Amino acid sequence: MAMAVGLAALASQFLVKRQAAPPRYDLSLVADQLLAAEKDAASLSSEEQLRKTSWRESPMPGQGGLLFWGALTAVVAALLIIIGRLLPKSPPPAKS
Numbered sequence: 001m002a003m004a005v006g007l008a009a010l011a012s013q014f015l016v017k018r019q020a021a022p023p024r025y026d027l028s029l030v031a032d033q034l035l036a037a038e039k040d041a042a043s044l045s046s047e048e049q050l051r052k053t054s055w056r057e058s059p060m061p062g063q064g065g066l067l068f069w070g071a072l073t074a075v076v077a078a079l080l081i082i083i084g085r086l087l088p089k090s091p092p093p094a095k096s
Contacts, residue, residue: 027034
């Protein structure tokens with residue numbers, strides 16, 4: 001219990017300190033270096049040709065991996081069976 005109270009107090013200290021001012025940086029300390037730095041014009045280099053995708057990386061229509069789909073079907077079926085067993089059994093109909 002004391003641990004929970006201590007954690008709550010610690011969390012409240014961080015949340016209450018919203019009055020703290022955001023940091024203010026003094027750019028005048030580095031202004032001389034920034035203004036004296038050599039200025040270079042930015043330019044783009046030539047366009048690069050990306051490598052072609054290999055036959056394994058490009059999906060072929062109609063082939064999604066028989067092993068993958070078989071495993072996925074088995075997992076879904078197993079989960080449905082488990083969920084079916086977890087559901088309560090319905091009571092037998094009352095005879096009147």
